[in-house]
Amino acid sequence: MEKIRIGIVGYGNIGRGVEQAAARNEDMELRAVFTRRAPETVAIKTDGAVVKHFDDMASMKDEIDVMVLCGGSATDLPVIGLKVAADFNTIDSFDTHAKIPEYFANVDKAAKSGGHVSIISVGWDPGMFSLNRLYAESILVQGSTYTFWGKGVSQGHSDAIRRIDGVKNAIQYTVPVEEAVSRVRSGSGPELTTRDKHLRECYVVAKEGADRAAIERAIKTMPNYFDEYNTTVTFVTEEELKENHSKMPHGGFVIRSGETGCEGNKHVIEYSLKLDSNPEFTASVLICYARAAYRLSKAGDCGAKSVFDIAPGLLSQKTAGELRSQLL
């Protein structure tokens, strides 16, 4: 079998997850990991794959079918994403929702300049949750969609706490409010405020001699991040933080309730994820969309795409005939 040759750009949590996901797909083979660090300092787990510097990507133009971009959305992807999209098919998990239209337009231009396919904003949100919002609202046109996240670590909120004076380390969990989820599931279509939907649980390591009351106040009143939520702050030691809060679970729910017919029959559609490892799951979604990018590119397509543009059958190792007989 001819394998899909994968490159990874950026070897953090997601990059390592993509390496594992490629190994779990028989039709894939990891060829190279590209890093900003000195390549000899980066140890990967895949025999036969090489580690190279970002600047050496072009040298592997003919040896990689799809590059999976594992950089951050704030500064990495808007620069590196565009550069790589001009030379390779790419997949990324760009997740700055407000900037998606602009990013899409720029990637589209870059991808078309080189005749490649780039699928942006792949993962679970944006990604699988987006797909489920779309499917559910297309079916139940009159209704309400709710997205709940968690219980899981929010990197952005954890970072915001770490920037507070006197804080040594911190982890923040976003937690869906069970009562709100139950009301939504009942199909009653409730109006819910930000505070109604999620709690924020913070585990904080204070520096020696720091004013804990001041830290707690600074967290709970922080605009945008915490002030609109019910927030709990628990001080822990560095050891407790490592032992109890170093995993990266996440998950959540997309629920739509709506009405059909002339008698107002009600329906509830729910999609939920319960993930032991947020980055590994995201990586697994990225890698199956890499298969779709490869196939679209082979078929002569090019330009930027999102998950909304990808026919589901392109994601599977199975043929169209196998899918119809086994899964339809």
Add this chain to the structure above:
Amino acid sequence: MEKIRIGIVGYGNIGRGVEQAAARNEDMELRAVFTRRAPETVAIKTDGAVVKHFDDMASMKDEIDVMVLCGGSATDLPVIGLKVAADFNTIDSFDTHAKIPEYFANVDKAAKSGGHVSIISVGWDPGMFSLNRLYAESILVQGSTYTFWGKGVSQGHSDAIRRIDGVKNAIQYTVPVEEAVSRVRSGSGPELTTRDKHLRECYVVAKEGADRAAIERAIKTMPNYFDEYNTTVTFVTEEELKENHSKMPHGGFVIRSGETGCEGNKHVIEYSLKLDSNPEFTASVLICYARAAYRLSKAGDCGAKSVFDIAPGLLSQKTAGELRSQLL
């Protein structure tokens, strides 16, 4: 706005649901209902739409963009489906799983002969459940998928009871076993027998003087339908059956659990439906796939498709740009 002109073939529960669903989509307009009965005996609810006989379809070739086929899979679709597919874009909910490959091939030939698009096996199972099996197994390659149905009425099983000597009327509910659903949700990947997964609840109206014990025995031992399940039989009056068991709720769950990474991190993906009206929900799925068929046909595509072949964005009234900025 130019509207998508819909035709309905067959005016039973699903056909009536499609009429309502079309009315709930601003970009759609019902033009005609085709029936095997005398058209003047069929009263529809849509002003401006006409009722015509099956034999008069060809006369409306230029006035209908998509025909939604609402006949049964056993005898209607294999005959009428092919005939209509040669002259119109079509959507159907063909659900005889074992015969899907053969039906797909025949519809493909018919649709291509006329240059039309036919999307087969649309609804929730086959349909949305199939899609979720596909997405979940493409992401979590190593894992197990479970489908549970219910609580809901199985028409096939209700019919089977009605054929028993001494039975006047009957309704059968398929009920998922809660303990089995919980075990699957835990991510433990249990092995489950047919009996472990579903119960069958039967509500039976006996004819006067009928041997109830014999009826109960006949049901519980019926091969394929009941013998592999735990089955309860409750005798009720015709009035009780009408009052308590004339609605058509349904639903179910598709759950996949699987592993990623090298430490065996576990993940659970769940899709669930809770439906007040099985036919109205099915109809709502059919009508959004009619939009996709219309768009694909306009773009010059033709032949048979399944939900696996349809890019999700084609289902929505929103433009690709609106979808990216609002739902991604």
